[in-house]
Amino acid sequence: MNVVIYTRVSTDEQKEKGFSLSEQESRLRKYCRDKGYKIIRHFEDDHSAKDFNRPGFNKMLTCIEGKTIKPDLLICVRVDRFSRNAFETMKMVQRLNRHKVEVEYVEGFIKNDMPEDLLIEMISIVLPQIENERRGINTKRGLREAQRNGRWITKAPKGYKFDRSSGTSLLVPNNDAIFIKEAYAKYATGAYAKEEIRKELNKAGFKCSKQHLCNILKNPVYTGKIRIKAWKNEPEVIVDGIHEGIVSEEIFEIVQEVNKRRRIQPYNKKTIQDEFPLRGYLICNNCGRNMTGSGSRSRNRNKYYYYHCNYCGNLRFRADRSNKKFLEYLRTLNVKSEVLELYMAVLRDVFTLKEGRNNKVRLFEDQLAEAKSMMEQVEDKFFSNQIDLDTYHNAKDRYKKNIYELEEKIQNLYTVRSDYDKYISDGLPLLQNIDEYFEKASTTTKQRIIGSIFPGKLIFNGNNYRTARMNEVLSLILSNDKALQGVEAKKADNFVDQSSKAPLKIQLSNQFYHDLRLLYDLKPYIESMAI
């Protein structure tokens, strides 16, 4: 009788039990020798038995189905060497039977050609699956317990690496951590889109995809915590990790708030044109889709620019007039005095922080104090005859020069106007003169301002602007409610909250036109009735 023998081991089992491939092979060879079988081929695998997607087994199956070998029997040491999936095992046995190949095991179930064999066979097939699933559950429980103890159990997240020097695997920040910190800091300001941040970081050498950055900005691992996902009856929890966080919890929370606010972005950044600062923020009053902008030349060769809807084609507004109306609307926004005061404080805080002047002054002052103490030490050494006159003079000159340079640097920092001072004396703070600032700003800045003030898209009816989602902060900071009334007065249509890129659920048909078509179709019938 021609037989093929099949041996399988998964790496874990091999380590744990020493149930090696060679040991299985020698047992199978002995079994065949005793039974008088002729081994025509031996196949082996070191893969899991949860399915039959194993290279060795697939090769054997190809040989049998391609009729390159014609065995009568396939022999394994035990059922679990063949498979640990009951349903898959039965299907595979049937498949092999179609090619007149029987499956036989050295241990466990032995066929006696009795109908009751089926029951025993079923039990012997199911047992490995139960064992496998039990082992899976135990492993999962162990991993969750490790997570509860604050350990990270999968591949190290971006910005971290595993430090195994202390015996246990501990996450420690790597070179990418600085980029992660920067991404959080920038996104927390709310003034940048994720894609802008990603592109900037990519240029600086931090490679990550759009989705990856989204995941990074949601992952509490960067605050030193670990999220344990919900499993069975256990709810999702966040626990303290044993690793060091890269960002503070406060920044993380702010980032989550910014994430929730879903700021709108212009739909196509490449098409920024100075004539259309509102492009990407305006939607059509008729169909609710994005309005675009383009120019057209008149008979006297002058070029005029329009916002228009490409989908329904019904709306068309002169861009200059629409932009002017928007400026007029901005002019009506009067901010409360206490909010303006806070705004100036924030302005000073951000400018000072970004400039880093205070840090520089502190650094130079430290260096100055050190140089002065060194000079005193040299003097002490000279008076106690530890150094000669020449060495004393050389050292003194050197330190004097150093002190002079440092004092000059500190003086310069105090006398040269800071960025903030320059800005306050030359420029106009945004919130004090929002319309003037908007008028003079670049198109990118204009769009950023619109995006910050209006979380929802704008609808223009030729005279007024309105929006479905008003910024709730505006109601807190504006002294006049008229500005808000102008925007909120008219209740928005349902489509405003829907994505402009997705087709509308309700078809906006013209009922009159529809009825007319119906009547036209019925015309011959009505005429025949009249006759």
Add this chain to the structure above:
Amino acid sequence: MLSVNDCKKILNKTGSYTDDEVKKIRQFLYELVEIEYYNFKNNNNNERSNLHKSIDRRTERKGI
């Protein structure tokens, strides 16, 4: 970032805001200032690059 208490001291001189409202206002103002700073820095860079362009043009003309 200014603390909520610092912001509250300024805001509640004449008004009365809750902690949550102060947080929202603070976030919004920081967002606007970030835009303003970005614009300021961009303008400065453009001015510098314009200066460099004019120097380049002059040196080209002189054939240096």
